[in-house]
Amino acid sequence: MRLRRVTVPIMGLVIASLALAACSSGASPAPSQGAASAAPAGSPGTAASLAPAKLTLWHNYGTEANAKATEALVKAFEAKNPGVTIDIVSQPADNYFDLLQTAAISKTGPDIATQWTGLFDLKYKDYLEPLNSYIPLDELKKMKGIEYSSINFNPDDGVLVVPLDLQFYNGFYNKDLFAKAGITTFPTTWDELFSACDKLKAAGITPFTYGTGGQALGGGFYPWYDVSYLMMYLAPKDWVKLYNGTIPWTDPAVQAQFDKWGSLFTKGCTNKDVLTNQDSIAQFEAGQAAMTMEGTWQIAEFQEKMGDKVDVFVPPFSDTPIKGIVEYSGDGFSLTNYSKNKPQAAAFLAFMASDEGQKIIADAGVIPDKEGFSSDQRMAKNLLDFAANQGYTRYPMIDNVIQPDVSDVGTKVLNAAFGGAQSMKDALTSMQQALDALPADQKSQIK
Numbered sequence: 001m002r003l004r005r006v007t008v009p010i011m012g013l014v015i016a017s018l019a020l021a022a023c024s025s026g027a028s029p030a031p032s033q034g035a036a037s038a039a040p041a042g043s044p045g046t047a048a049s050l051a052p053a054k055l056t057l058w059h060n061y062g063t064e065a066n067a068k069a070t071e072a073l074v075k076a077f078e079a080k081n082p083g084v085t086i087d088i089v090s091q092p093a094d095n096y097f098d099l100l101q102t103a104a105i106s107k108t109g110p111d112i113a114t115q116w117t118g119l120f121d122l123k124y125k126d127y128l129e130p131l132n133s134y135i136p137l138d139e140l141k142k143m144k145g146i147e148y149s150s151i152n153f154n155p156d157d158g159v160l161v162v163p164l165d166l167q168f169y170n171g172f173y174n175k176d177l178f179a180k181a182g183i184t185t186f187p188t189t190w191d192e193l194f195s196a197c198d199k200l201k202a203a204g205i206t207p208f209t210y211g212t213g214g215q216a217l218g219g220g221f222y223p224w225y226d227v228s229y230l231m232m233y234l235a236p237k238d239w240v241k242l243y244n245g246t247i248p249w250t251d252p253a254v255q256a257q258f259d260k261w262g263s264l265f266t267k268g269c270t271n272k273d274v275l276t277n278q279d280s281i282a283q284f285e286a287g288q289a290a291m292t293m294e295g296t297w298q299i300a301e302f303q304e305k306m307g308d309k310v311d312v313f314v315p316p317f318s319d320t321p322i323k324g325i326v327e328y329s330g331d332g333f334s335l336t337n338y339s340k341n342k343p344q345a346a347a348f349l350a351f352m353a354s355d356e357g358q359k360i361i362a363d364a365g366v367i368p369d370k371e372g373f374s375s376d377q378r379m380a381k382n383l384l385d386f387a388a389n390q391g392y393t394r395y396p397m398i399d400n401v402i403q404p405d406v407s408d409v410g411t412k413v414l415n416a417a418f419g420g421a422q423s424m425k426d427a428l429t430s431m432q433q434a435l436d437a438l439p440a441d442q443k444s445q446i447k
Contacts, residue, residue: 052083053341055348057333058110059088060096065300066164066331069364076360077351084344086112097124104336111339112348114164116331117148118400121160125151129337130158134346139353142371145329148400162349163329163369165361168296168383169225169397170326171313174306177205177290186313188321190260197269200290208270209289210418211280220275223414224399224407225293229315230257232324236395243402244443249432250425258417258424261317265418275419299379300365312379314386325386327394329369403442409434 057074061067067090074086089110091099096114103109104127115121121128130151131140140146140159147153149161173186178196181203187193197207210221231239233253241247247254264270271277271289284292285305293315302310314325333352335345351357358368367375367384375381386392399407410431417427435443 050081050084050344050347053085053344055084055086055112055339055341055345056110057086057088057112057348058091058096058100059114060091060093061114061297062090062093064297065365066297068300069164069361069366072360072364073348073352073357076356077348080351081344081347084347086348100124101127104338107338109336109338111336111341111345112333113336114331115161115334116400117145117161117163117329118396119402120400120404121149121334122151123404125160127337128160129335129339129342129346130160131162131335131346131349132156132158134335134342135159135162135350135353139350143329143353143369144371145369148329148396149332161332161334162353163332164352165296165329165332165366166327166369167330167367167397168312168325168327169228169293170295170383171291171293171315172284172298172302172310172379173291173313174284174287174289174309175311176309177203177287181205181290187316189316190319193316194263194267194269197264197267201268206271206283206289208264208291208293209277209280209283210270210274210293211277211283220415220419221277221280221293223411223418224397225295226261226315226317227410227414228326228395228398229317229324230261231398232322232395233257233318236324236393239395239398239401242398245432245435249406249428249435255425255428257317258414258428262418262424265420275415275421296367296380296383299377303365303377303379310379312382314392323386323390323392324395325383325392326397327383327387328396328400330397330400332369403435403438405438405442406431406434 057070059067059070061070071088074088078085097120100109100113101124115124115128132155137155137159140162141155143149143163144166145163146155146159149159149163151158151160177200178186181196181199183196183199187196200207212221231242231254234241234247238247242249265274271280271283280289280292281298281301283289285302291313333349335342335349339345352361353370355370358370358373361368362373362375365377367377367380374384387394410427413422413427413430416422417424
């Protein structure tokens with residue numbers, strides 16, 4: 001990455017930010033009057049000065065709650081700015097970034113684009129416009145984890161992404177099916193999880209369903225939801241060792257965790273078609289499986305379809321009980337630097353970050369990322385409670401803080417290994433080879 005050297009290793013920055021990302025509790029504050037225009041009067045992002053324009057927005061959210069939040073934000077913004085229209089384009093999730101990068105080269109892409117945070121926005125920073133001259137920095141710094149949306153992980157150097165929501169990787173389980181199997185407490189270790197799987201199978205219930213899920217981020221299931229918890233045998237500060245190779249992906253302790261994870265499939269705790277299943281969400285909603293791995297983007301739909309029978313859980317992927325939770329501002333929207341409508345596009349991002357925009361996001365069923373805002377969703381509150389009140393350690397999303405080249409390889413090979421198409425050892429070797437092939441400056445400190 002062509003960035004100046006910083007003196008703090010990447011994962012040290014991750015942990016420093018997580019320490020500041022305390023969740024808010026209580027009701028959301030009332031929207032501020034005029035909050036839709038967060039930029040200073042007379043600046044390029046001031047809504048009142050916007051010239052008519054037709055914008056294009058790309059996302060890879062499919063039909064999940066984030067897509068509904070985006071649609072609601074666009075509708076409200078257009079109502080406040082009658083001369084500005086935003087065409088929403090839903091792009092396929094599995095090759096979204098390839099499409100975005102190709103469009104950036106030809107400068108035919110969108111004005112506004114969904115962008116992942118962490119190392120992803122730094123990887124693609126060459127076609128993203130820093131937002132500091134459009135939106136006041138003190139407003140941007142009210143967004144939790146804004147460091148990981150910024151050049152050099154420093155908002156003062158340029159914010160590249162306005163986070164859409166605070167996200168969790170987590171599991172969902174069907175309380176009625178657990179009761180039917182006679183399971184009264186949720187498992188907290190590998191042994192307890194496999195015991196629960198045996199009880200569910202004895203009751204004629206498939207324990208886990210794996211498939212393309214709500215985000216459809218690849219041809220199969222997305223393994224990084226699980227991997228984030230598999231690697232919680234390490235403290236957050238030690239994840240840098242996976243990034244710089246001090247702990248190789250082929251380390252025996254790493255492989256032991258992945259081997260146990262693979263046992264979910266080989267011991268019959270999952271559906272048999274994990275590599276091809278496209279119906280995992282529908283199966284879970286229909287009561288055809290007791291558990292599934294997803295994230296906060298599925299809360300609204302599961303609540304609507306399943307009511308009080310569904311709840312959230314932290315995956316017990318450990319030999320001993322751990323208290324960790326993935327809580328991170330995982331994605332948001334960026335302004336492309338080739339946009340011909342930068343003032344109007346930046347004004348939309350300012351609106352999204354405003355109090356009024358955050359209320360719209362909360363009403364769509366996702367967790368706002370701005371300090372002082374929370375969620376009324378029952379399961380969102382339960383997830384927020386793990387760190388805020390139960391003492392769980394906040395972890396980032398591991399796919400946002402390891403090199404995208406490594407995570408891209410992992411997405412492919414871990415699917416195959418989990419489903420028995422190759423050995424877990426070979427999969428981890430492929431990931432290590434991808435890490436070894438990177439330049440030294442992408443394995444130590446950001447430059």
